[in-house]
Amino acid sequence: MKEAVLAFKEVSLTFETEEGSVKALNDVDLVVPKGKILGVVGESGSGKSVLALSTLGLVPTPPGRYGGRGSIIFEGKDLLRISERELELVRGTGISMIFQEPMSSLNPVFKVGDQIAEAVRLRILRKELNQTRSVSLIESLRGVKGIDESRVREEVLEVLRDVRISDPEAALDRYPHEFSGGMKQRVMIAMGLAAKPSLLIADEPTTSLDVTTQAQILSLVKDLVREFDVSVLFISHDLSVVSEVADEIAVMYAGRILEIGDVRSIFRDAKHPYTKGLLNAEPKLRETRESLESLAGSVPSLLRIPGGCAFHPRCPYVFPRCEKEVPELLPVGSSGEVACHLYHGEEK
Amino acid sequence: MSDSSEILRVEELRKYFDLGVSRLDRFLGGEKEKKFVRAVDGVSLTIAKEETLGLVGESGSGKSTVARCVLGLLPVTSGRILFEGMDVAKVQGRQRRLFRRKMQVVFQDPAGSLDPSMRVRDIIAEPLEATSGPPRRQVDEAVERMMGLVGLAQEYANRYPHEFSGGQRQRIGIARALITSPEFVVLDEPTSALDASIQAQVLNLLKDLKRTLSLTSLFISHNMKVVSFMSDRIAVMYLGKIAEIGTRDEVISEPLHPYTKMLIASIPKTDPDNRFTDSDEGRRIIEQGREAPSPINPPSGCVFHPRCPYAMAKCKVREPGVTKVSPTRSVACYLYGDSGDS
Numbered sequence: 001m002k003e004a005v006l007a008f009k010e011v012s013l014t015f016e017t018e019e020g021s022v023k024a025l026n027d028v029d030l031v032v033p034k035g036k037i038l039g040v041v042g043e044s045g046s047g048k049s050v051l052a053l054s055t056l057g058l059v060p061t062p063p064g065r066y067g068g069r070g071s072i073i074f075e076g077k078d079l080l081r082i083s084e085r086e087l088e089l090v091r092g093t094g095i096s097m098i099f100q101e102p103m104s105s106l107n108p109v110f111k112v113g114d115q116i117a118e119a120v121r122l123r124i125l126r127k128e129l130n131q132t133r134s135v136s137l138i139e140s141l142r143g144v145k146g147i148d149e150s151r152v153r154e155e156v157l158e159v160l161r162d163v164r165i166s167d168p169e170a171a172l173d174r175y176p177h178e179f180s181g182g183m184k185q186r187v188m189i190a191m192g193l194a195a196k197p198s199l200l201i202a203d204e205p206t207t208s209l210d211v212t213t214q215a216q217i218l219s220l221v222k223d224l225v226r227e228f229d230v231s232v233l234f235i236s237h238d239l240s241v242v243s244e245v246a247d248e249i250a251v252m253y254a255g256r257i258l259e260i261g262d263v264r265s266i267f268r269d270a271k272h273p274y275t276k277g278l279l280n281a282e283p284k285l286r287e288t289r290e291s292l293e294s295l296a297g298s299v300p301s302l303l304r305i306p307g308g309c310a311f312h313p314r315c316p317y318v319f320p321r322c323e324k325e326v327p328e329l330l331p332v333g334s335s336g337e338v339a340c341h342l343y344h345g346e347e348k
Numbered sequence: 349m350s351d352s353s354e355i356l357r358v359e360e361l362r363k364y365f366d367l368g369v370s371r372l373d374r375f376l377g378g379e380k381e382k383k384f385v386r387a388v389d390g391v392s393l394t395i396a397k398e399e400t401l402g403l404v405g406e407s408g409s410g411k412s413t414v415a416r417c418v419l420g421l422l423p424v425t426s427g428r429i430l431f432e433g434m435d436v437a438k439v440q441g442r443q444r445r446l447f448r449r450k451m452q453v454v455f456q457d458p459a460g461s462l463d464p465s466m467r468v469r470d471i472i473a474e475p476l477e478a479t480s481g482p483p484r485r486q487v488d489e490a491v492e493r494m495m496g497l498v499g500l501a502q503e504y505a506n507r508y509p510h511e512f513s514g515g516q517r518q519r520i521g522i523a524r525a526l527i528t529s530p531e532f533v534v535l536d537e538p539t540s541a542l543d544a545s546i547q548a549q550v551l552n553l554l555k556d557l558k559r560t561l562s563l564t565s566l567f568i569s570h571n572m573k574v575v576s577f578m579s580d581r582i583a584v585m586y587l588g589k590i591a592e593i594g595t596r597d598e599v600i601s602e603p604l605h606p607y608t609k610m611l612i613a614s615i616p617k618t619d620p621d622n623r624f625t626d627s628d629e630g631r632r633i634i635e636q637g638r639e640a641p642s643p644i645n646p647p648s649g650c651v652f653h654p655r656c657p658y659a660m661a662k663c664k665v666r667e668p669g670v671t672k673v674s675p676t677r678s679v680a681c682y683l684y685g686d687s688g689d690s
Contacts (some may be wrong), residue, residue, distance in 0.1 A: 043543035180639045210406035215614035215634040219625045239544065244616035244623050263620045281548035282618060283577035286600060290557060292577070294548035298513045321639065 005199050005231040006032040006074050006095075012067030013047075013054060013255075022302045024050045024064075025138065026255040026310075029329055036070050037225055037232040039246030039263070041239050041278070043299050047255035048235045052203045055079060056097060057087045074199070075183030092122040095301045100204040106176040112187050114140060116156045121147055150165065159190040161238070161240030162227070163220060182213035189220065193228070200224070206241060213295035218245050239278050243267060251275050254300055254310035257329055261336025272339040310342065317342055320331035355532055356395040356418065361427035363388040363413050367644070385643050387413040389588035390427075392670075395532070395564060402579030402596070403568045404611070408643050409585040411568045415534045416432070418566065419453055420444075423683050430537040433534070449479040452525035456537035458517035468495075469505040472523045479528055494523040498553060515546035522553065525560070533565045539574060551577060572615055576600050581676070584608045587643050587651040590670075594677035604679045606656045609633065633657065657684060 013025040024047045032038045042048040053059050055072060057079060072079040075094060077086065099105045107115060118140055124147050125131045135144060143149040153172075160168035163186040176184055185205060192200055202221065206214035222245055225232055236242050242249055243263055251261040251274065259272040270276045280293035297314040300306055306313050312322040321341050329339040359527045366612050367383040379669060388410040395401045405411045418429055420436045429436040452475065455461040456457040462471055472491045476482065482490075495502055498519040509517055518538060525533055539547040540553065553577065557563055567578045575582055576596060583593040584605065592605040603609045613633045617623050624630030636657045640648055653663040663682060670678045671685035 044546060182639050186601065210640065211572070212406065212610055212614045212634065213639055215624060216614070216638075218616065219631055222625045238616070240616040240618040243620055244625055252485060267618060267620055278544055279618065281545050283548075283551065283573040284616060285573050285576050285612070288596075289577070290592045291552045292548040294552055295545040296549075298515055298546055299543060 003030045003034040004073075006072070006233065009071045009073065010053070010067070010078075011051075011054065011067075011070035011072060013050060013059065013070075014065050014067070015063045016065065017303075023305055024255050024302055025054070026305075027067075028070075028255070028257055030250055030257060030260070032231050032233050033248065034230065034231055035225065036247040037221070037234050037245050039242030039249045040233065040235045040252055041235055041237070041242045041249060042252035045254075045299050045302055046252040047302070048237075048252050049203055051252070052201050052233065052235055055201060056086075056091055056095060057237045062075070067133045069202075089126050092119075093195050094197055095199045095201060096195045096197040098185070098192050098200065098202045098205045099187050100207050102181065102208075103176065105188055106184060108176055110175075111172065112176060112179070113153075113156055115176075116159060116187070116191050116194050117152050119191045120152050120155045120159075123167045123195050124152075133171050141299065152346075155194065159193045160187075162193055162224070163187070164189070180213075182216060185209065185213075185217055189217075189224070193224070193230075197230060199225070199233065201232050201235070203235045204237065205234075206343050207238075208234070214241070221245055239282060251278070254305045255302060256310060257339065258311065259340075260290050261337045261338075263331065265335050266297065269333070271332055271336065271343060272311075272340050273317055273342075274311050277314075288316065304312050309339075353388055353397040354394050355397050355432060356393075356566070357413070357428075357430040358391060358393045358418065359428045359430070361388050361391045361414065361417060361429065362386075362425045363417055363422060364408075364425045368468065383644055384636060386588050386646055387643060388417065389646070391585070391588070392625055393583055393586050393590065393593065395566060397564055398562045399580045400558060400563075400565045400578055402566050402575035402582040402583060403566060403585060404570065404572055404575045405585035406611075406640060408587065408640060410588040410643070411570075411585050412536055414585070414647065415453070415536050415566065415568055419451060420447070445479050448475070449528040450531045451534070452528060452530040452532075453536065454518070454521050454525045454538045458521050459509070461518060462520060464509055467506050467508060468500075468512075468520055471509070471520060472527055476522055476527045485689055490527055491523075494527050497557070498523045502644050513546070514542050515549055518542065518550050519553065522550075522557070526557065529561075531564060534562055535565055535567045535578075537569050538567075540569065540571070547574075554578065572600075572611060584611065586623040587640065587646050589651060589653065589680065590678075591681070592677075592679045594674075594679075596673070598677050603674065604677075604684060605652075606658055606683070607652050610636075610655070 008028045008030040011025050011028040013016050015022040015024060024239055040048050045082050052058060066080055070080060074090060090246050118135055123143050129146055157168045160171055165171050165186055206217050221232060224230060234242060246263050249260050249263050249266045253274055259275045270279055277295040281295060283292060300310060308323040308325055312318045327341045329337050329338040330344050332338045332343045356562050364384040364386050369382060383606060391414055403411045417424050423438060442676045456569050469491050472494055473487045476487055476490055477616055493504060539550050542550060569575050579596050582599040584591045586607050591607045592599060599608060603612055610633055613630050624634060638655055641654060649665045650663045650668050653659040660682060668680050668682045670680050673684055
């Protein structure tokens with residue numbers, strides 16, 4: 001059994017809306033292995049972002065409601081059941097998150113150095129001084145009692161160097177708008193690293209970036225895993241981006257994991273018809289083809305998930321059982337699991 | 349080279365956006381110099397009949413500005429755009445309407461480019477009614493035909509855009525663009541807002557239409573894979589200039605300009621045995637690249653030189669001219685010659 005940093009067990013999440021129940025997550029079982037990058041790929045409305053938010057207790061309940069059996073285990077604690085105070089501790093020190101839009105996640109009126117310093121101070125407060133309070137504005141300007149400010153500055157410079165910002169001293173005094181998109185994302189990653197987390201959650205971290213900048217951020221993420229003792233949950237709608245960095249890939253559809261496996265086995269020997277469809281839907285750079293193999297239909301609304309296997313209305317291999325029975329995620333081959341009736345015969 | 353099959357010819361197109369002098373600067377009496385964004389800075393290209401030219405570049409490369417100028421939606425700063433020999437800037441009155449029929453566009457954001465208060469039927473019919481105004485029955489027939497062509501069921505004709513998914517909305521956008529039987533279509537990032545499985549459907553549709561209707565088009569995208577799938581020829585843009593232009597196979601299999609090489613190396617690979625993040629060569633090219641400068645203060649000489657692994661002394665000083673390396677292929681880089689006019 002591989003060692004897990006984070007484990008989702010039968011996590012279900014429903015939002016009650018005026019139009020009905022939105023089933024954002026349905027019995028999600030997922031493990032982020034230690035020291036590895038787990039990529040989660042899914043189209044819009046697959047539930048992948050809400051999966052990330054759930055981990056940090058960022059889904060407001062209500063309107064959200066978690067299913068009773070589900071749990072998200074991180075360092076022995078169930079994140080769905082711990083107190084807000086304990087959750088604060090996890091946010092500041094255990095798990096860091098990097099979002100898609102670096103501009104809207106950075107505060108435009110504070111210098112970059114001060115924003116990263118806040119993350120450093122929070123970590124010291126929580127981990128070393130055992131306080132879960134936040135840092136007040138005055139404290140962030142004048143320093144916090146009991147924290148050595150020169151040490152804070154050193155650490156800020158260090159994380160800026162870690163994310164390969166070329167002139168960290170100069171970067172300290174700049175404002176977010178003075179940085180390009182890629183540099184802002186590096187700053188966001190630096191803030192995440194300042195918490196010295198054991199898990200980094202990256203939710204579409206390169207989606208708003210140009211391809212050459214994206215390439216740099218992807219290679220940085222891989223370096224960080226190698227250099228620091230950190231694991232990554234990497235979420236993207238883009239299968240090729242996920243394949244570029246991940247060790248393992250989980251494919252999400254309509255709030256459910258349809259397939260999970262080692263990145264090579266997913267690429268060479270995808271089992272689920274949806275995974276195959278995604279792989280074939282992508283235009284290949286060097287191939288000349290008259291047409292792409294495309295999946296018919298479109299992603300279902302989470303308000304009206306089809307019965308049985310959620311993918312059955314689009315599946316080229318559909319048979320009667322698919323309409324009635326939800327397939328379970330079960331092992332297939334040596335290194336993967338798939339939720340598809342094609343692979344798991346008539347034991348029921 | 350004036351080919352008889354040539355439909356569009358863009359000559360030395362420049363489009364600068366005036367940023368003016370900021371009020372604060374004026375008040376302080378400081379900087380009085382006007383600033384310009386050189387969105388397009390000397391672009392020349394031609395498109396032959398029934399050909400798709402892919403225009404690929406990152407944000408700020410000027411690819412969408414080229415499209416807007418070609419469509420006559422933006423006045424140009426200098427240069428000429430000839431459509432079937434007519435100067436786009438000079439068409440007026442009735443001719444302008446004719447021109448509109450012949451040149452159509454599909455935009456990126458299908459939600460933002462469809463009027464939410466109009467029925468699908470009217471959205472699709474509008475270009476036809478606005479440019480020629482045939483009898484109602486004829487319009488209805490045309491709408492029906494178009495909906496069939498793009499794979500929209502007839503019963504949707506009286507619905508509104510919000511009732512459709514992204515992919516279907518883009519089909520509406522395509523039907524609207526094709527109803528006037530245009531000679532030439534600009535496709536500006538038509539699939540960038542769509543999910544992967546839907547993108548494949550729309551790309552297939554566009555490629556089918558290209559074949560069956562013998563469409564000529566300018567296909568704009570930031571995504572090299574998509575451009576490679578759609579195009580006969582590819583032009584790579586960087587900071588307002590064309591770095592390299594050639595047939596699809598030439599540009600994809602043997603990129604010449606260092607920027608094209610970087611762009612292709614940066615594409616994330618679905619095949620895990622082919623990742624750039626695992627190869628030293630790939631990482632070197634990418635790390636070297638740093639980030640694109642802004643088109644407000646473009647670098648001197650070759651605009652790519654600060655990111656170029658092969659930059660020489662002269663690259664910093666003087667802009668390279670366009671070198672024709674084969675009958676179908678030109679590149680603006682000193683590595684391939686020092687000809688040119690600049």
